[in-house]
Amino acid sequence: AQSVAQPEDQVNVAEGNPLTVKCTYSVSGNPYLFWYVQYPNRGLQFLLKYITGDNLVKGSYGFEAEFNKSQTSFHLKKPSALVSDSALYFCAVRDPTVGSSNTGKLIFGQGTTLQVKP
Amino acid sequence: SAVISQKPSRDICQRGTSLTIQCQVDSQVTMMFWYRQQPGQSLTLIATANQGSEATYESGFVIDKFPISRPNLTFSTLTVSNMSPEDSSIYLCSVGSDRPNTEAFFGQGTRLTVV
Numbered sequence: 001a002q003s004v005a006q007p008e009d010q011v012n013v014a015e016g017n018p019l020t021v022k023c024t025y026s027v028s029g030n031p032y033l034f035w036y037v038q039y040p041n042r043g044l045q046f047l048l049k050y051i052t053g054d055n056l057v058k059g060s061y062g063f064e065a066e067f068n069k070s071q072t073s074f075h076l077k078k079p080s081a082l083v084s085d086s087a088l089y090f091c092a093v094r095d096p097t098v099g100s101s102n103t104g105k106l107i108f109g110q111g112t113t114l115q116v117k118p
Numbered sequence: 119s120a121v122i123s124q125k126p127s128r129d130i131c132q133r134g135t136s137l138t139i140q141c142q143v144d145s146q147v148t149m150m151f152w153y154r155q156q157p158g159q160s161l162t163l164i165a166t167a168n169q170g171s172e173a174t175y176e177s178g179f180v181i182d183k184f185p186i187s188r189p190n191l192t193f194s195t196l197t198v199s200n201m202s203p204e205d206s207s208i209y210l211c212s213v214g215s216d217r218p219n220t221e222a223f224f225g226q227g228t229r230l231t232v233v
Contacts, residue, residue, distance in 0.1 A: 032218050043124075043226040044161075044209055063188040090160065094218050103216050104149040106222055108161045 006109035021076040023091030124225030141211030146191035
């Protein structure tokens with residue numbers, strides 16, 4: 001069974017400092033990994049994804065994520081945090097098998113609240 | 119990316135009643151899903167809404183409690199039936215393709231409070 005873990009409930013950083021939100025995964029086969037952000041009273045917004053290719057993936061709002069197969073991790077990063085980045089972040093994995101009963105389904109991690117302080 | 123309109127955005131309902139949530143997409147999509155996000159929790163998939171046939175429910179969710187319709191490729195509804203306070207959650211509609219390398223998109227969610 002596929003699963004995703006986000007070991008930190010909350011991450012606190014000062015504005016201007018680099019941030020990292022951690023995610024580890026457990027999948028059979030090649031992982032399809034995603035990061036989403038949820039602002040208060042809003043739905044989820046897609047940030048970036050890893051399918052194949054370069055281990056460093058760049059996404060929206062200056063975010064990037066590093067895929068590490070040996071550590072089964074897909075940590076979200078940003079070189080310089082903004083107060084407006086404060087939100088709830090979700091890592092998710094998707095079944096890579098086309099036509100299976102799991103096609104299209106996303107399995108989400110527990111979520112990490114990012115707090116960026118001025 | 120698809121534009122998803124979800125209605126209502128929030129509601130406060132009496133226990134024992136039912137609420138129907140609508141999800142309208144601005145383009146035809148292959149797959150539509152309904153998720154629940156309980157307070158302070160992650161997202162849990164309720165079901166896959168299948169066009170022209172019965173929805174496919176995840177373990178722990180049943181059709182009598184969460185009937186779903188999907189009459190065409192751009193619209194779906196989720197009904198939360200015979201509500202109790204434990205049903206207080208955010209319900210989110212999601213759309214995507216059956217190609218696993220593509221991202222899913224989400225509506226803004228319906229915040230349901232049952233009193």
